[in-house]
Amino acid sequence: MKYDRQDVIEKATNLFWEKGFHATSMRNLQEVIDMRPGSIYACFGCKDGLFKETLRYYADKGRSNLQTCVETTATPLDALKLFIHNAVLGNPDAPNSMCMLVKSISELTENDNPELLDESKQLLRGIENAFTDLLTQAVERGELDASKDPRRLARFLQMQLMGLRAYAQANKGTVSVEEMLDDMFSCLH
Amino acid sequence: MKYDRQDVIEKATNLFWEKGFHATSMRNLQEVIDMRPGSIYACFGCKDGLFKETLRYYADKGRSNLQTCVETTATPLDALKLFIHNAVLGNPDAPNSMCMLVKSISELTENDNPELLDESKQLLRGIENAFTDLLTQAVERGELDASKDPRRLARFLQMQLMGLRAYAQANKGTVSVEEMLDDMFSCLH
DNA sequence: GTAATAAATGAACAGTCGTTCAAAATGAGC
DNA sequence: GCTCATTTTGAACGACTGTTCATTTATTAC
Incomplete structure (x- = not known):
């Protein structure tokens, strides 16, 4: 019986997201995804390979979340607001309020894990580009002043x-993130 | 000949700051601070103890940097601006553009390292309190509108x-941080 | 110079790390 | 039911982890 690859990657993602790359051991992963080392290595090559796959899965989920926001709101700016709101407060049982890509960039080094670091940076850039597209639309529609530069705004x-996700992680339960979201969007105009 | 404790802690801080807590091994530390394991353990107890000491050293340095900014500028708001500018661009050969405390909060877990995590959070809160004090002064002096809440602003x-320090780390060399600093301060008013 | 005290050493420990691979279990085709 | 190919297993590997402590070296006091 072959493993459900999607399910395995999702479980691995949550574990990596929670504990980070270095603090997650292959044995931790073995328990969580219920596979023996041989199978994991046959499927993903090595720890780095599995981690890279989880990074892509995580970023893909982010992109599809953003798409959903676009489809369920009236304007590009509303879509962005909803996306950001959901990213910080959307699912309270997320492994971590910090972005997994930011966590990875935080703990990886150019010397020790150049490939994983570059992958994380690139995926983060992809999301910023999606922001840029939406902000460009917002300017075209007159939702934002034409003097604004969409790339700079993105x-x-x-x-x-x-920052907000990191701050929320650092002050779990002691701070009103809603208030900070208001401050954040009120300085867009 | 006793070791220069201050010098040792500074070297350890830079290594921890660069590589993070988990990716820094005691053997890495032994090389960098040029001490044998027995001496390190006699001085600091364990890896956690040494790390905690570096966290405090790092936060202290931050506080004294802020104090210097206060002393070399005309107004509280200018002091804050200078401090933040220096934190992001101040010393280009810092081990990392991210804040060491944020990096630590990012990689540590309540389950695995509760003490170090709490220490990091607390030190970060201390710095935010210093921000609050300066912003309160700014309001009192009329440098900021009296309607502003210093705590919320801090x-x-x-x-x-x-966010800015994390963003700078994720986009090293490809982005104008100066521009982003302008955006950041222009939405204070 | 010698004895007593303090500091520094580094080999060694038990445990964990990422990873491998021969053997066992499973599935497909007939 | 048998065979062949695929998938899964888990004991085992060498390397590395944080840590200890008997021994050596350095410092102090007389």
């Missing part, structure tokens, strides 16, 4: 999203 | 600082 939004 | 600033 960069700023990405930075604040990274 | 929270917002802290979040953005965390």
